[in-house]
Structures are given as structure tokens and as C-alpha cells.
Amino acid sequence: xLTLLADGHLSRSxxxxxxxxxxxxxxxLDRAELHQVVQHLAEDLIATGMATWSGAGNLDxxxxxxxxxxxxxQRLQHTVLALCLAAxxxxxxxxxxxxxxxxALHRRWGLLPAVC
Numbered sequence: 290x291l292t293l294l295a296d297g298h299l300s301r302s303x304x305x306x307x308x309x310x311x312x313x314x315x316x317x318l319d320r321a322e323l324h325q326v327v328q329h330l331a332e333d334l335i336a337t338g339m340a341t342w343s344g345a346g347n348l349d350x351x352x353x354x355x356x357x358x359x360x361x362x363q364r365l366q367h368t369v370l371a372l373c374l375a376a377x378x379x380x381x382x383x384x385x386x387x388x389x390x391x392x393a394l395h396r397r398w399g400l401l402p403a404v405c
Contacts, residue, residue, distance in 0.1 A: 290330040291348075291356065292373040292391075296384035299327070306379040312372050316365075353390075357397045366398045 293303050313323040360366055373394060377387040
């Protein structure tokens, strides 16, 4: 969900990529639940003032760490990372906010070098 909101724009191409990858199934959710996760994250970020229109990629390090630490199973981390990479590439380019988020995933979970 953070990747979809990282640049402040929820694009149809990002949602389409996740649907083609069966993201909801990979995450053990149905389609409606995945959409609710994205919606609730956006609402939480706006309600707490943690995100501006520039996107969720501008979260401070402690908030980002807290969110990423909620995913503590390595298999799920790999799945989430693959889906995040697919979503970020959906529109043909990575925004700076998406790069910051992807680098944070790499560093926090130690899955791959933080090169985006």
C-alpha cells in the first residue's frame, strides 16, 4: 500500500499491475480487502498528518520502520518486495519517493542491496 501512495498519486497502472500479479492472493487477501488496506492507509496518513499530497514516501524513518516491522516473516517480505517493485515500475518510471521507499525496504529487511 505504501508503494501505491509513495509518490502521492494512486495510478490505475499500479493497481492493474497488482491485479495481474494476483497480489491479493499472494498476500492472503481478497480483492476488496487489499483495496481496503490501501484506503485505510491513505486515510490514516492523512488523519495523522504523516503524509502530504507529496506522498507516503516522505514518512519519517521511525514511522517507516514501524510500518515495515509489521511484516516480520521473510517469505512475506520477499512477496511484498516483489509486488512493490512491480507497482513502482508500472508507470514506466520510479519517482524519488518510490526510490526512497524501495531503498527502505531493502535496508530494513536486508533482502537485497539498497540500490534503486
